[in-house]
Amino acid sequence: xxxxxxxxxxxxxxxxxxxxxxxxxxxxxxxxxxxxxxxxxxxxxxxxxxxxxxxxxxxxxxxxxxxxxxxxxxxxxxxxxxxxxxxxxxxxxxxxxxxxxxxxxxxxxxxxxxxxxxxxxxxxxxxxxxxxxxxxxxxxxxxxxxxxxx
Amino acid sequence: xxxxxxxxxxxxxxxxxxxxxxxxxxxxxxxxxxxxxxxxxxxxxxxxxxxxxxxxxxxxxxxxxxxxxxxxxxxxxxxxxxxxxxxxxxxxxxxxxxxxxxxxxxxxxxxxxxxxxxxxxxxxxxxxxxxxxxxxxxxxxxxxxxxxxxxxxxxxxxxxxxxxxxxxxxxxxxxxxxxxxxxxxxxxxxxxxxxxxxxxxxxxxxxxxxx
Numbered sequence: 001x002x003x004x005x006x007x008x009x010x011x012x013x014x015x016x017x018x019x020x021x022x023x024x025x026x027x028x029x030x031x032x033x034x035x036x037x038x039x040x041x042x043x044x045x046x047x048x049x050x051x052x053x054x055x056x057x058x059x060x061x062x063x064x065x066x067x068x069x070x071x072x073x074x075x076x077x078x079x080x081x082x083x084x085x086x087x088x089x090x091x092x093x094x095x096x097x098x099x100x101x102x103x104x105x106x107x108x109x110x111x112x113x114x115x116x117x118x119x120x121x122x123x124x125x126x127x128x129x130x131x132x133x134x135x136x137x138x139x140x141x142x143x144x145x146x147x148x149x150x
Numbered sequence: 151x152x153x154x155x156x157x158x159x160x161x162x163x164x165x166x167x168x169x170x171x172x173x174x175x176x177x178x179x180x181x182x183x184x185x186x187x188x189x190x191x192x193x194x195x196x197x198x199x200x201x202x203x204x205x206x207x208x209x210x211x212x213x214x215x216x217x218x219x220x221x222x223x224x225x226x227x228x229x230x231x232x233x234x235x236x237x238x239x240x241x242x243x244x245x246x247x248x249x250x251x252x253x254x255x256x257x258x259x260x261x262x263x264x265x266x267x268x269x270x271x272x273x274x275x276x277x278x279x280x281x282x283x284x285x286x287x288x289x290x291x292x293x294x295x296x297x298x299x300x301x302x303x304x305x306x307x308x309x310x311x312x313x314x315x316x317x318x319x320x321x322x323x324x325x326x327x328x329x330x331x332x333x334x335x336x337x338x339x340x341x342x343x344x345x346x347x348x349x350x351x352x353x354x355x356x357x358x359x360x361x
Contacts, residue, residue, distance in 0.1 A: 009161060025178070032180055054258050061336055089164055092157065101343055105255065110154070111161040123347070124254035138154055 003031075003048050006112065010049070013096040013108055014056045015063070023059050027052040049112060050122065057101065095144040103137040110134055194241055201234040208291050215298060222294015229287035236279050240272065256347055263340040270333045273325040281318045288314070 011023045031051050038047055096104050109119045120130045205227040212223025247261070272279070292310065296302040 005164075009164065028180075057258075058262065061339055062332075086164075089160060092161070100346075102346055111158055113158060113162070122254050124256040125347075 003045055006045065006049055007052050009112070010052055010056060010108060012093045013104055014060050015097070016093075019063070023056060026059055027055045030055040046114065046118065049114070053105070053108070057105075060101075091145055091148055092141075094148060095141055098144055099137070099140055102133070103140050106130070106133050106137045107141055110137075194237075197237055198234050201230045201237075204287075205230045208287075211291075212294070215295075218297035219291075219294040222290045222292070222297070225290035226287035226294075229283040229290065233280060233283045233287075240268075256344065259340055259344050259347070263337065263344065266333055266336050266340065270329055270337060273329050273333070276325045277318070277322050281321060285314060285318060 007024050007027050011020045011027065014020075015023055031048050034051050038044065096107060099107070105123070106119070109122070114122075116127055116130060120127045123130060123133075125133070208223040208226045208230075212220035244265075247265070292307070296307065
């Protein structure tokens, strides 16, 4: 995974429209500031993802009172996702934004194909626990997407 | 979702912004980060510098006039140095903790919770560690000046006291309002999140065949 498209995907799970641009900007600033601390124990992109993820979590907490979803028109006029699966992806993004912090975290890690042992380490849990959490999160994602279709 | 692997492929294949846009954004982020770092540095310098320069003015006036003014100036300076040291300690502590590597999400959340709680404490107690020492510093200096004067100006003292008290009450209320509006919900959310993580771990560890 390369860094910028990854930030683009990650930010979409937290917000839309111009807020998404702001969030990416904050993620880049956080990565830039923390770059001197990077030690080559993990891949730069994995490390960058983690820094960006913490930034997104904090960003969401600070902006939660504003509401985390833009009107549908704003979401539809988002400039970048233009491929045949865009509608489906938009649905996934919307569902992710409605899930709990925990479910969203696990799903985002799984979607980025972060190795299971790194996911478990990041969450501070065993791989067995991770398996359970991922299973539940996938079920809730499917449920949320189904709810959005109806 | 029938096939999660299809979703992973779709997720990773989605198109992103153009390369030129990426470069522009990275450049913009770099510039913003540098500007922010400079601004924070200047702000710290300004806060500490204003405390120290006021102390220098107090002391210079005290030494020039002598007598009760010097006593007032020395007491005022001590209070200002105290505030400066508290600010400096807070900044250094924050800078040190910012450098600590955070390995897992629970650790990051706990760090975040501590940072918010520290901010919460500082703003809630702004009267005691910031406003009161500054007020006492200025009051000590003014008392020294008034004591040295053959005819103390009680009218000035009264107006000064009322205006200072009103300003400090306003600052205190402003800080308390921010604590209630922004920090209290953040503390609650972080505590809930950590509790959820711990609860899910406990529940999952007790499950034999999860999937």
